[in-house]
Amino acid sequence: MTLPAALLFDMDGTVVDTEKYWEIAEHAFFEDRGVHWTSEMGRELTGMSMVDSVSTMARKSGLELDLDDTIAEMNSRVRDLVLEHGAPWLPGALESVQLAHDLGIQTALVTSSWTVFVDAVLERGPKGAFDAVVTGDEVEFGKPHPQPYQKAAELLGAKGHQCMAFEDSPSGVHSAIAAGAMTFVVPGDNPVPEDLEVTFIDSLEVIDHAWISQYWNA
Known part of the structure; x- marks a missing residue:
C-alpha cells in the first residue's frame, strides 16, 4: 500500500x-x-x-x-x-494536516489569495502547518491554470500526479485536475460541475489513514 x-x-x-x-x-x-x-x-x-x-x-x-x-x-x-x-479553520482541516504530518505526507496551501492576506490568516493558525505555501501573487498564471498546483508539487519535490488536492470551487478544481492531482471537492458557494473527474466529499472530516489509502490505492 x-x-x-x-x-x-x-x-x-x-x-x-x-x-x-x-x-x-x-x-x-x-x-x-x-x-x-x-x-x-x-x-x-x-x-x-x-x-x-x-x-x-x-x-x-x-x-x-x-x-x-x-x-x-x-x-x-x-x-x-x-x-x-480571526480566520477559523473549517471542520477536519487542522486534523487532516496533522494526520498528513504524522504519516510522513507533505502538505501545501495553494491559494488564489495574495501573500498580504494569506500571511494574516496563517499567523492566526498553528505555526508551520504547511510545508509549502503558494499564493496568487507568486505565480504568473493563477487558477484555473495548473501552475499553482504544479508549483506546489515542485516545491515539495513531487509531481502533480503524486498528490491529492482538496478544493471548493470550479476554478480551483480545473487547476488541480490540469496539474494531474487526484482531486476532491468539499461543498462551496460556487458549485463544481458533477461531470468533472473529481470525488465529492462532505467535508475534510472524512479524511483518515484508511480513507487516504483506500482512494490512493483504488
Missing part, C-alpha cells in the same frame, strides 16, 4: 472560513462606488485569480477598475477583517 507524496489544500472555503470576508469586502467596495453588488454576482469570483476577479468585477459592475489599486484595496479589506475577527 502506498501513500500520496503530498496533500495540497486550497485555502478560502476549504481550510479556513474566510469566503464570507471576501463577500463582505466586495459589497463594501461597490457600496463606496454607488454600485449595487449581490452575492450572486460575487459567486463567480470564488477561487479565481485576483487578476481574473478584477476583470469580472469590472464586467459585472460596468465600472472601469484599475487592476493594481483594486487588488490592493480588496486585500486590505479582507486582511482587516481577519485581523478583527
Whole structure:
C-alpha cells in the first residue's frame, strides 16, 4: 500500500472560513462606488485569480477598475477583517494536516489569495502547518491554470500526479485536475460541475489513514 507524496489544500472555503470576508469586502467596495453588488454576482469570483476577479468585477459592475489599486484595496479589506475577527479553520482541516504530518505526507496551501492576506490568516493558525505555501501573487498564471498546483508539487519535490488536492470551487478544481492531482471537492458557494473527474466529499472530516489509502490505492 502506498501513500500520496503530498496533500495540497486550497485555502478560502476549504481550510479556513474566510469566503464570507471576501463577500463582505466586495459589497463594501461597490457600496463606496454607488454600485449595487449581490452575492450572486460575487459567486463567480470564488477561487479565481485576483487578476481574473478584477476583470469580472469590472464586467459585472460596468465600472472601469484599475487592476493594481483594486487588488490592493480588496486585500486590505479582507486582511482587516481577519485581523478583527480571526480566520477559523473549517471542520477536519487542522486534523487532516496533522494526520498528513504524522504519516510522513507533505502538505501545501495553494491559494488564489495574495501573500498580504494569506500571511494574516496563517499567523492566526498553528505555526508551520504547511510545508509549502503558494499564493496568487507568486505565480504568473493563477487558477484555473495548473501552475499553482504544479508549483506546489515542485516545491515539495513531487509531481502533480503524486498528490491529492482538496478544493471548493470550479476554478480551483480545473487547476488541480490540469496539474494531474487526484482531486476532491468539499461543498462551496460556487458549485463544481458533477461531470468533472473529481470525488465529492462532505467535508475534510472524512479524511483518515484508511480513507487516504483506500482512494490512493483504488
